[in-house]
Amino acid sequence: MHSTDRGLTPGRRRSTAVAALVAATAVLAACSSSGSGSGGSGSGGAADGGTVTLRIGTFGSFGYDNETGAKLYAEYESLHPNIKIVESNVADGQKYWDTLKLRLSRDSGLADIQAVEVGYIAEATGPALAGKWVDLGKTGGADLAGFLDWKTKQATTADGKVVGLGTDIGPMAICYNKDLFAAAGLPTDRAQVGALWAGSWDKFLDTGRAYRSKAPEGTAFHDSASGLFNAVVASEPVQYADAKGELDYRNSPGVQKAWSIATAAATGGITAKLRQFDEKGTWNAGFKNTKFATVACPSWMTGIIKDQAGPENQGKWDIAPAPVAGNWGGSFLAVPKSGAHAEEAAKLAAWLTAPAQHAKVFAVNGNIPSSRSTLTSAAVQDAKLPFFGDAPVGRIYSEAAAGIRPVPISRWDGQVKTFLTDNGILDIEQRGTDPAQAWDNVRKLIDDKIAK
Amino acid sequence: MPPPSRATADGRPPSDPPPDPPRAAGGPKNTRREPPGRRSIRHRWDQRAAPYVFVAPFFLCFAAFGLFPLVYTAWLSLHRVELGGAAEWRGLDNYTGLWDSEFFWNALANTFTIGVLSTVPQLLLALGLAQLINREVRGRGFLRVAVLAPYATSIAAATLVFAQLFNSDYGLINTALGLVGFDPVDWESSKWPAQIAISVIVTWRWTGYNALIYLAAMQAVPRDLYEAAELDGASRWRQFVSVTVPSIRPTILFTIVVSTIGATQLFGEPMLFGGSLGVSGGSGNQFQTLSLLMYEKGWVTGALGQASAIAWVMLLLLLLAGALRAVAVRTRRRKG
Numbered sequence: 001m002h003s004t005d006r007g008l009t010p011g012r013r014r015s016t017a018v019a020a021l022v023a024a025t026a027v028l029a030a031c032s033s034s035g036s037g038s039g040g041s042g043s044g045g046a047a048d049g050g051t052v053t054l055r056i057g058t059f060g061s062f063g064y065d066n067e068t069g070a071k072l073y074a075e076y077e078s079l080h081p082n083i084k085i086v087e088s089n090v091a092d093g094q095k096y097w098d099t100l101k102l103r104l105s106r107d108s109g110l111a112d113i114q115a116v117e118v119g120y121i122a123e124a125t126g127p128a129l130a131g132k133w134v135d136l137g138k139t140g141g142a143d144l145a146g147f148l149d150w151k152t153k154q155a156t157t158a159d160g161k162v163v164g165l166g167t168d169i170g171p172m173a174i175c176y177n178k179d180l181f182a183a184a185g186l187p188t189d190r191a192q193v194g195a196l197w198a199g200s201w202d203k204f205l206d207t208g209r210a211y212r213s214k215a216p217e218g219t220a221f222h223d224s225a226s227g228l229f230n231a232v233v234a235s236e237p238v239q240y241a242d243a244k245g246e247l248d249y250r251n252s253p254g255v256q257k258a259w260s261i262a263t264a265a266a267t268g269g270i271t272a273k274l275r276q277f278d279e280k281g282t283w284n285a286g287f288k289n290t291k292f293a294t295v296a297c298p299s300w301m302t303g304i305i306k307d308q309a310g311p312e313n314q315g316k317w318d319i320a321p322a323p324v325a326g327n328w329g330g331s332f333l334a335v336p337k338s339g340a341h342a343e344e345a346a347k348l349a350a351w352l353t354a355p356a357q358h359a360k361v362f363a364v365n366g367n368i369p370s371s372r373s374t375l376t377s378a379a380v381q382d383a384k385l386p387f388f389g390d391a392p393v394g395r396i397y398s399e400a401a402a403g404i405r406p407v408p409i410s411r412w413d414g415q416v417k418t419f420l421t422d423n424g425i426l427d428i429e430q431r432g433t434d435p436a437q438a439w440d441n442v443r444k445l446i447d448d449k450i451a452k
Numbered sequence: 453m454p455p456p457s458r459a460t461a462d463g464r465p466p467s468d469p470p471p472d473p474p475r476a477a478g479g480p481k482n483t484r485r486e487p488p489g490r491r492s493i494r495h496r497w498d499q500r501a502a503p504y505v506f507v508a509p510f511f512l513c514f515a516a517f518g519l520f521p522l523v524y525t526a527w528l529s530l531h532r533v534e535l536g537g538a539a540e541w542r543g544l545d546n547y548t549g550l551w552d553s554e555f556f557w558n559a560l561a562n563t564f565t566i567g568v569l570s571t572v573p574q575l576l577l578a579l580g581l582a583q584l585i586n587r588e589v590r591g592r593g594f595l596r597v598a599v600l601a602p603y604a605t606s607i608a609a610a611t612l613v614f615a616q617l618f619n620s621d622y623g624l625i626n627t628a629l630g631l632v633g634f635d636p637v638d639w640e641s642s643k644w645p646a647q648i649a650i651s652v653i654v655t656w657r658w659t660g661y662n663a664l665i666y667l668a669a670m671q672a673v674p675r676d677l678y679e680a681a682e683l684d685g686a687s688r689w690r691q692f693v694s695v696t697v698p699s700i701r702p703t704i705l706f707t708i709v710v711s712t713i714g715a716t717q718l719f720g721e722p723m724l725f726g727g728s729l730g731v732s733g734g735s736g737n738q739f740q741t742l743s744l745l746m747y748e749k750g751w752v753t754g755a756l757g758q759a760s761a762i763a764w765v766m767l768l769l770l771l772l773a774g775a776l777r778a779v780a781v782r783t784r785r786r787k788g
Binding site for chain 2: 098101102105128275277278279280282415422423426427430431433441444445448449450
């Protein structure tokens, strides 16, 4: 470069010096503030005047808050005047977990209670992180017998520590668009629709082929082959892990079945070739523009459909039982051991996940509870969703929940699922890759990315 | 392509002007009537130490955010480290693993092709643009600001807008192509269209920045060279090729180096262009760059050791490019 800095005038020189000073101060301030910031936010629960502030970190929608939720924080605070609760919520579940992992590894910046999704619970109970949590079987007084057995088992470490208390579960159904079904000459009554494919995903494909032969212009039977893959895997007794909880997707009959169903759908023109939760919103827009007739529908999906389809589609969607019952999603509350108020936090977690609170959250937010008594209670059994033409969601989903079998999970499940769907199924669906070639690609990807 | 400050990520400090040398003891001292003693000692210390105190913030921050990460990453790259777990010595396994990984070679090839597709048109356009603004055009001031506007736009905003333009289903570009009679292009899922689309975003963002650098260099070219060329009957094009370009050759080399660094680190554009598939660079890794692969290894699968190895390979590649450039310059000088 040309050295032009030699001929600075005195005025320029002074202003340069001032600028340098300002910059130096700013840099120093930035350094020091970031230092104290990360150190200070560690405990977060400074006890002043006897009150304890408990922080709870969540993602998505748990339905506890005082604004649009069940106002559980306000209720707990009035029961325990010395407790104050602050929730910090993140929308994206994957980013939430990535950050949480980093903070756990440093024992810094953690909330007193942290929510954990089922896709990551095996990692949370695995050797690297198991020691970071409070044993909620011993602390906080939670009644573990009240939960569904398999739910608690998922959050139990090898040596019997319970690191998470169940919030909701994701029993699965199929949501379908009645107008499109009628236009394609299919029945629209939910019992008849359920009978079309009861018991077998192959029948679901057959229904898709029947739909395709008379499909209204510009629509497809199912939204995404990846969604179908996830739905089939969710209904299988063997998924990505073997009985010991070790990753073994290659020999899993469940994965093989899901792969063949999903690739048949992808190559057979049954799907709209969309990616679920696509950040560009193409999938979201598909609800509003009526691009597909069915969506695999775990209980938490009903809220998404309601929001994305919008009020103008009220009453057009309905819910039918899935071909095979299964569980897709659901979460836990866990208490990091390093928190300053672990004891109080464990009590709050136990209270939030007790049957009475499960029922209140379900009434407001529709999350299907993971406690046995609430699932069979009248409040859940009689619940209806107006958006879905007053479909008896409570009965449909609690029946699906009764059919859920506990499944061994490995700590790599979430990651392997992403590779299989995003780099396998979607590659076939959108780029026309040969299924055998796509399977080979996925296998290499998993071998490469999941460190041995 | 990127501002020079980005180079600090590689452990190279940006080429700041050197601090003012301490003033010679002669000048201001003589004008004051103070007895020599403690005060003057303090004064001398002040004069000696002050420059270092002033530059210290930069070097302290550089040590914390530049040097330490560099060394720590090197240490990590020799271990198997899982996020949150303990490190386990692996020697050079992470590096040999990269050599055997087709995903690494794919990412390296993508980084190279996107780099060429974006850098070459970018610098040529910038050169032409600078030549245009360098001439006496009305509203030059406005043009210069306008040229720099894309550079001031955030990567995220620009990429999201371009992703909409390039949308295969309802994007403006496919609509326009359809009007002319072309079939819609799969701008995201097909390999070359996706790489071209990303290169367009990079080119759009950095052309103006490079044009301004060229412009500054062009204005330093002595006018009499052009007068002499004109007397010899050289056309404008001839003047551009034979006078302008040779005169600003050091600047062109500088922009090539900076652009190469930027291209090697390309991350934000493909990440955001790919939407939910951004980190893996599309469903078939068709536009996964080295930075994206590093991010995927480190933060998605939690293999920090392998990610660190990729970071070091990227640094070594840049050092290699720098060495090649130095050799080229030296041989040219010897010839000249």
